[in-house]
Amino acid sequence: MSEDTLKDTPSQSSDNTAEAQVPPVESPPPVENKDDILDKKVVYKSSMQNFYTVSTIVTLLAILLVRSGIKMMSGRGGIIEPDVIILGTLPILLAIISLIVVVVSYYRFRGRTITLTPVYLIYDDGRNKPVNMAWKDFQTATETKQTKSAFDYTIISDGKVSFLIERFFFPQYDKLCADIKTVRRLAKKQGIFL
Numbered sequence: 001m002s003e004d005t006l007k008d009t010p011s012q013s014s015d016n017t018a019e020a021q022v023p024p025v026e027s028p029p030p031v032e033n034k035d036d037i038l039d040k041k042v043v044y045k046s047s048m049q050n051f052y053t054v055s056t057i058v059t060l061l062a063i064l065l066v067r068s069g070i071k072m073m074s075g076r077g078g079i080i081e082p083d084v085i086i087l088g089t090l091p092i093l094l095a096i097i098s099l100i101v102v103v104v105s106y107y108r109f110r111g112r113t114i115t116l117t118p119v120y121l122i123y124d125d126g127r128n129k130p131v132n133m134a135w136k137d138f139q140t141a142t143e144t145k146q147t148k149s150a151f152d153y154t155i156i157s158d159g160k161v162s163f164l165i166e167r168f169f170f171p172q173y174d175k176l177c178a179d180i181k182t183v184r185r186l187a188k189k190q191g192i193f194l
Helices: 003-008 012-019 034-039 049-074 082-109 173-189
Strands: 042-045 113-116 120-124 131-134 140-143 153-157 162-166
Touching (some): 042 173, 153 173
Antiparallel strands (some): 042 113, 113 120
């Protein structure tokens, strides 16, 4: 073979290096700039999942209480003494009260949303009574000692209106509390206190 032919044909070693190339490493997703949070509206919705679990347990206990109260009153034959009626009625009343608490709690806590905007924190209690709390009026976000339990809560207030944010009902509780602090700090820093 001539030198020209050798130059035109690719060598075996160059093919092997082409196959052995390492694929490019994927870059991590871009980190969101904290200032970008002021350019959009962030909505947090409450979830009733924990409530459904607890209310199912309470309903089962209420059924057991009613059953035990009826057994107390009916297991005495034909004559029922007044003290047996009182003792049999107590578990039934306790069951009725616990079911009323479940129903009232459901209507009080369902469908709540918290919306963070550059100017306002908007709290909608699910009964079409939204509260627009301007960041300039925002006074406190008092958190309880964070125990990471389902019963942690934060009190939000502007001096006139206050409400609770509970971990039990807001699955993104930690992120919500952090975003409230961040948006307020950035709004104050950028002078969005209209």
